[in-house]
Amino acid sequence: MAATPGSGVTPFPDSCSGLSLAAGETLAGTASTATGYLLLEHGGPWGAKVMRDAVFPGPGGDGLGGRLQAILTPLGVTPLLVRRCGARHGVPYPATVMLVALGAAGGHGAVRQVTHLGEVAGWDLAAALATLRAGTVPDGWEPLGTQYLVCTHARRDPCCGRLGRPLAAALTASVPDRTWEASHLGGHRLAANTLVVPDGVVYGRLTPADVPSLTEAHDGGRLLLGALRGRAALPPPHQAAEIGLRLAAGVDAAGALTFLGAEELGATGTPAPERTDVDDGAITTWVSRWEAVGRSWKVVVDVVPGTGGPRPASCGDEPVPPAARHEVTSVTAEY
Incomplete structure (x- = not known):
């Protein structure tokens, strides 16, 4: 918007x-x-x-x-x-x-x-x-x-x-x-x-x-x-996961979701040490689990470098690399 x-x-x-x-x-x-x-x-x-x-x-x-x-x-x-x-x-x-x-x-x-x-x-x-x-x-x-x-x-x-x-x-x-x-x-x-x-x-x-x-x-x-x-x-990846799940499931009721937990996946698909940043252009992946509308859900979010060239995060500041983006790559109902 x-x-x-x-x-x-x-x-x-x-x-x-x-x-x-x-x-x-x-x-x-x-x-x-x-x-x-x-x-x-x-x-x-x-x-x-x-x-x-x-x-x-x-x-x-x-x-x-x-x-x-x-x-x-x-x-x-x-x-x-x-x-x-x-x-x-x-x-x-x-x-x-x-x-x-x-x-x-x-x-x-x-x-x-x-x-x-x-x-x-x-x-x-x-x-x-x-x-x-x-x-x-x-x-x-x-x-x-x-x-x-x-x-x-x-x-x-x-x-x-x-x-x-x-x-x-x-x-x-x-x-x-x-x-x-x-x-x-x-x-x-x-x-x-x-x-x-x-x-x-x-x-x-x-x-x-x-x-x-x-x-x-x-x-x-x-x-x-x-x-x-x-x-x-919620940390930023889980904020994005909640929004992605709500949009996919068509749920806007404020109290309709229950956050059950999340983990970051490493390159091999196994849990990695917790972090929410993006370093040196790396992509991190988070898997979070939720309950909503009587079902269990899994949401996968990739945290990726921002697009475009450097720009100021605040007016008058020096340009910096754009903030990381949080891309919801899948929303799956598990039962």
């Missing part, structure tokens, strides 16, 4: 998103991975390194970004700053905090209000995440409904601002209480990017024209497959 002609948000041809689109880069398997998210309401300004550069007023605010990074990085949890469309700079009073724990089948989220964001560093976030993963809302929190987070982080990459802001405005007009602008989600070249929580699924190249389809899908417990980059809780 690409920018819609006439939508007013077509990528500039020489931008990172324009070059990606022209090269035919696919979306499947491109979502940044995470085991969860900590979302902090902060109106900005947002610097290029958002947690390092953000100012957090009030008690406990000095160095808060660095302290939270130190807590969350070992947990695999990604911190993001979020704000409502049109929000003033600074931190509102009170401020919203959202916590999301992800798994291969989806996610669980909780929300609360705080007087100062500095309070967050004193919480036992690991325990709260464990409680969420057990399907229970931690004490002092409320359940989190579906939220749409659109990356509009222009200081990180101009494409995110130029393509993300119209999408965020359109979502706000449709579902204002569930829409947020978000800091860097990864994959500027695939803007406009949207993270849906607590599901933990990431979409790319969305335009304002896609808003009805996106919200109708999630309101109905479904995924918008044509724009899906992947489920953040």
Whole structure:
């Protein structure tokens, strides 16, 4: 799914998103991975390194970004700053905090209000995440409904601002209480990017024209497959495998698949040490197994070098070899 002609948000041809689109880069398997998210309401300004550069007023605010990074990085949890469309700079009073724990089948989220964001560093976030993963809302929190987070982080990459802001405005007009602008989600070249929580699924190249389809899908417990980059809780090859299986089996219900496991195959077809990268032009092959629509499935994904010449992964960066592609080579129902 690409920018819609006439939508007013077509990528500039020489931008990172324009070059990606022209090269035919696919979306499947491109979502940044995470085991969860900590979302902090902060109106900005947002610097290029958002947690390092953000100012957090009030008690406990000095160095808060660095302290939270130190807590969350070992947990695999990604911190993001979020704000409502049109929000003033600074931190509102009170401020919203959202916590999301992800798994291969989806996610669980909780929300609360705080007087100062500095309070967050004193919480036992690991325990709260464990409680969420057990399907229970931690004490002092409320359940989190579906939220749409659109990356509009222009200081990180101009494409995110130029393509993300119209999408965020359109979502706000449709579902204002569930829409947020978000800091860097990864994959500027695939803007406009949207993270849906607590599901933990990431979409790319969305335009304002896609808003009805996106919200109708999630309101109905479904995924918008044509724009899906992947489920953040899964490594990229398995993200692509899920999308390939859904397309082959005609399944878009969010909870219809169960991930059973995966292994990488070496040149002899035997299991190889786990990795998800592509080195020196090598091709790696992953076999994943799933349950869906009452059947067991095997999906084979080749991770291959990207096509085309070097191009910037972000506007203003030096050209680099294109990102690896994840090609679904077979989807087989085993019973």
